[in-house]
Each structure stands twice: as C-alpha cells, then as structure tokens.
Amino acid sequence: MFPKLKLTESRIREWYAAATAEQAAAVLRKPRCDYFDLLTLLSPAAVELLPEMRECAQRARRRYFGKTVTTYAPLYISNSCINGCKYCDFNTRHHFERKILTLEEISREADAVLALGLDSLLIVAGEDPKRAGLDYLCAVGELLRNRFSYLSLEVAPQEEAGYRRLFEAGYKGLTLFQETYNQELYKELHPSGPKRNYDFRVWSQLRAGRAGMRTLGMAFLLGLDEWRMEAASLGAHALYLQKECWQSKLQFAFPRITPVSDGFQPAHPVNDADLEQMMLAFRIVFPESGITISTREAPEFRDRMMICCADNMSAGSRVTPGGYAALADKDVGQFTLNDSRSVAEVEAAIRANGQEVVHKYWDSAL
Numbered sequence: 001m002f003p004k005l006k007l008t009e010s011r012i013r014e015w016y017a018a019a020t021a022e023q024a025a026a027v028l029r030k031p032r033c034d035y036f037d038l039l040t041l042l043s044p045a046a047v048e049l050l051p052e053m054r055e056c057a058q059r060a061r062r063r064y065f066g067k068t069v070t071t072y073a074p075l076y077i078s079n080s081c082i083n084g085c086k087y088c089d090f091n092t093r094h095h096f097e098r099k100i101l102t103l104e105e106i107s108r109e110a111d112a113v114l115a116l117g118l119d120s121l122l123i124v125a126g127e128d129p130k131r132a133g134l135d136y137l138c139a140v141g142e143l144l145r146n147r148f149s150y151l152s153l154e155v156a157p158q159e160e161a162g163y164r165r166l167f168e169a170g171y172k173g174l175t176l177f178q179e180t181y182n183q184e185l186y187k188e189l190h191p192s193g194p195k196r197n198y199d200f201r202v203w204s205q206l207r208a209g210r211a212g213m214r215t216l217g218m219a220f221l222l223g224l225d226e227w228r229m230e231a232a233s234l235g236a237h238a239l240y241l242q243k244e245c246w247q248s249k250l251q252f253a254f255p256r257i258t259p260v261s262d263g264f265q266p267a268h269p270v271n272d273a274d275l276e277q278m279m280l281a282f283r284i285v286f287p288e289s290g291i292t293i294s295t296r297e298a299p300e301f302r303d304r305m306m307i308c309c310a311d312n313m314s315a316g317s318r319v320t321p322g323g324y325a326a327l328a329d330k331d332v333g334q335f336t337l338n339d340s341r342s343v344a345e346v347e348a349a350i351r352a353n354g355q356e357v358v359h360k361y362w363d364s365a366l
C-alpha cells in the first residue's frame, strides 16, 4: 500500500465488494469526486457502467484538454543498469552489450526525432550512477534544452538537490513508475541494486515537486499485483501529491507488462476492459491531470483511449539506445512495442478521430 494510505487492505476490499452499480451511477453525476468515489468507479460493480463512464470521462477530458493530444518520443540514452528488476530486459543479470550514448550520439538521435516532427522528448536511462549519473543527465539536458519545447526524464530516483540540478539543466518533468505498491512483492521483484529501497522510490515525485518539476508522472506496472489494490494506492498517492505539490501537474500512465526475453510472466494480467475501466475512473476523478498512453498498447486501443482519456501519446517510439538514428547494431529493447505505426500514421489517426495534434507544451520564448 501507499505508505500514507489510512485505509487497511481489508477495508478497501470491503468497499470494492459492497459498491453497487447505482452508487457508481451516482458518482458519475457528481461535480467533484473524492477518494471513495474513485474506489466505487474501480469496483467490479462499475463494470456494467462502462458506456456511461466513457461518456463522463470524455466530457471531463474535453473540459480540461479540449480535443488536444500531445505527442512525444521517448529517447533511450543508456541501457546500462545495476538493478535486478525481474520483469525488465535491461536488468543486470542479462548479458548483452550495454550502450551509454555519447553526447554526440544523443545529438544525432535528437536530430532524428526532430526530423519526425516531434518537439517533446522523454529522456530514458537505466540506473548506473557511476557511468551515467547525475552529471551525465545534466549534460544531456543542457545539450537538448533549446532544441525541444519540452524535456522530461524517466531515470533513477534522485535526491531533491539532484532534481533541482536536473530542473536547472532543462528538464521540466519526470516520470517514475512505482512498479508495485505492495511492499513485500516489491522486495521479491527487486532482488538487487539500489532500487530495492521502496521508500526512496515512493517519495521521488514529492522531492521532484519540491525541486520545481512541473509535471510529475506516476504509475504502477500492470500485471505484478491485483490491479484494483494497486489502483487504490495510486489514487491515494496522487491525492497526497496534489496537496503537497499543488504547483505541479500529475500525469498518470497505466503501463501493462509486455513479454521480456527471459519469459517473466505477470501473475495478474490486466485485460483491455480492466485497463479501460481504470483509465476512465482516473480521468473522471482527476480531470485536470494528464494521462499518457504509450506504444505498449495496440493501435486500436490507443485510438479509442485518446478520445475519452489520454491527452498524451508516444509515437514512432524506439526503446533501445540509438534506435532513431540507427546507431545500435542489436535491438535489445526495454519492452515490446505493440504499436509500430510511424509518427505520421499516429498523428493521422489522431486527426481521423476528430482530435488535434499538439507538439508544444509551451514555448519558453513567450
């Protein structure tokens, strides 16, 4: 559970079991929802209200984001990692040639992304503080800050001072998946490396918000534990951050585990209907927060979710260092892509669904 969650696991299970479709319908009529409303919308009883939830979520999305969908690219700058996360192909037990891109290579990658027409970049790296630590990440930020209108990062958790340095280097947001809020399971899935420290990870967004980061991305990895219990913790974590870091915008993601080479099997697979219910519930309860949908998901699902939930989509993604400028000989990606459409194809689909493509979050020149 999220450490600040006052409810016990059994109380949450009771709430889920007792919720009714009528209660869920009443939540959809409320102007503003609270934590218990979120639980009601996540409950099994709300499944029969998916069409109504879709309409309600679409109205909420329209109110705060209009028809806009922002596109971005993840740029993997390093797959070197000292952690042993059992569900990830970059984990330290896997033997393949690791790559940490040089600044010159990153510049070529950035050119390749800009040539695709994208202007928002998510820098991604494994955890390797000696070879690709804070100085390296700051140098990358300084290299790219004036070439993209929005720069964010998905890297190992940092101290608040570290986040402050990253912010000053040009990064304006971070994404950090808690993976699982179940602390026992967390220990089991992270047998080695600094990532074993659950507490340091779970308070990352708080430190980043205090350091000035404008967007705080959060998620758990879908498939590791029961999604309804994880979603209850994610919701509590988000409400806590909204209060503590009110200057920052929250950005949710709902990443499902995709196959990895050593055959890790998720114990609690999440199907499309489960995922949709969860995304709709979060869109309704957190209407002003962002929702990202990545290329882990298939085109048809992404296209549906962009209309009622997601305001942010990756496009044309490469999940290996050097993937855009063909700098890598071998393609060891962090996860399997399920949407291999080009940027142009994704953006054409956004327009075909009646939405507008946005490349810039904001313009620092204004």
Ligand code: SF4
Pocket: 081, 082, 083, 084, 085, 088, 089, 090, 091, 092, 125, 126, 127, 195
């Ligand atoms: S999930 Fe992140 S920290 Fe864990 S092995 Fe993969 S790259 Fe490293």
